[in-house]
Amino acid sequence: MFGLPRSVVRLAAHHTEWHTLFQDEKDRLVEKLKDFDITIEHIGSTAIPFVPAKPIIDIALAIDQEIEFSTLRNVLNDLGYEERGPQGVDDRILWILGTENDRKFYLHLTHKGSKTWNDCLAFRAALRSTTSLREEYAKLKKELAVKYPENRKSYTKGKHEFIERVVHQYQSSQMQFSNESVTNQIVSDLRRHQNILLVGRRDAGKTHFVTHTLIPLLQKKGLDVRYFKDMDEEIQTPPEDAVVIFDEFEILDDKEFLERMHPEEQPYYSDSYLRKVHFWLQKAENVPNRRIYVLSRNEEDIGNIANRTLFDFDPNVMPIHIAPWKTGNLPGEKKSN
Secondary structure (H helix, E strand, C coil), X not given: XXXXXXXXXXXXXXXXXXXXXXXXXXXXXXXXXXXXXXXXXXXXXXXXXXXXXXXXXEEEEEECCCCCHXXXXXXXXXXXXXXXXXXXXXXXXXXXXXXXXXXXXXXXEEECCCHHHHHHHHHHHHHHHCHHHHHHHHHHHHHHHHHCXXXXXXXXXXXXXXXXXXXXXXXXXXXXXCHHHHHHHHHXXXXXXXXXXXXXXXXXXXXXXXXXXXXXXXXXXXXCEEEECCCCCCCCCCCCCCEEEEEEECCCCCHHHHHHHCXXXXXXXXXXXXXXXXXXXXXXXXXXXXXXXXXXXXXXXXXXXXXXXXXXXXXXXXXXXXXXXXXXXXXXXXXXX
């Protein structure tokens, strides 16, 4: 099911086809807007597995702050989109693709780093990573769809409080740890002979934090630290009291979750990469020391892995989420004047 008449509220069960439809439209937009520095994301309920949705694809298209929205008007018109203005949201312009009786796409044109952009991605990340929120949202949407089957505005208004609450809670939870709070927690856990799993986005500054802040601190406290980053690196048996750090680590515990969340990337790992992961895990299992694993996950996947307390490769792990560090102020760096 794809497309819906204007003002009608009719929900459909989540369908993997929706991502394909988004990707096809994204490719079309990227081709026509290749002269612009843009970022495009699939947002709304059709971007969240297991949640019913109106079969209309929501797309967020972000441009640089210095570019006026009107700059893209001719290109979007040529692509068949119809401009509908801000619709009560100051930092975006809504564009619609499809007829009155068959709406297909809603395109939310905004600026990079805008409130609209950040809120949309936060809401998607929160629901993708939290089963209870998906279930609560699905229940609310179904109730509202029954109550307002021909009133899209009331249906949307009925979701507002839930969305605002989720976005606020998620963004609050993503507040950055300070260097001191993270390192103190790690040292405390290591002293209790717990191993550590540092989880963060690929651009969160994890390696910089480990090499420039954590390792010097551990050494200052008299700990012997051995650092390994390459899966192919030979791991010699370290001294019994040493702390071993495995950077760029990988695990398979959440493989099925990742494949459900990212059907476009199935299989999530190639066969050759899986073989390397198994080899890496075997190496880690043979190290009896206190260990720190450094793992990368997308923003929406961090909640799932960080909430786990038992991992196949190591039952004695304390997960710590490393939030992204601000550009130009990475851990261990002095602030510029």
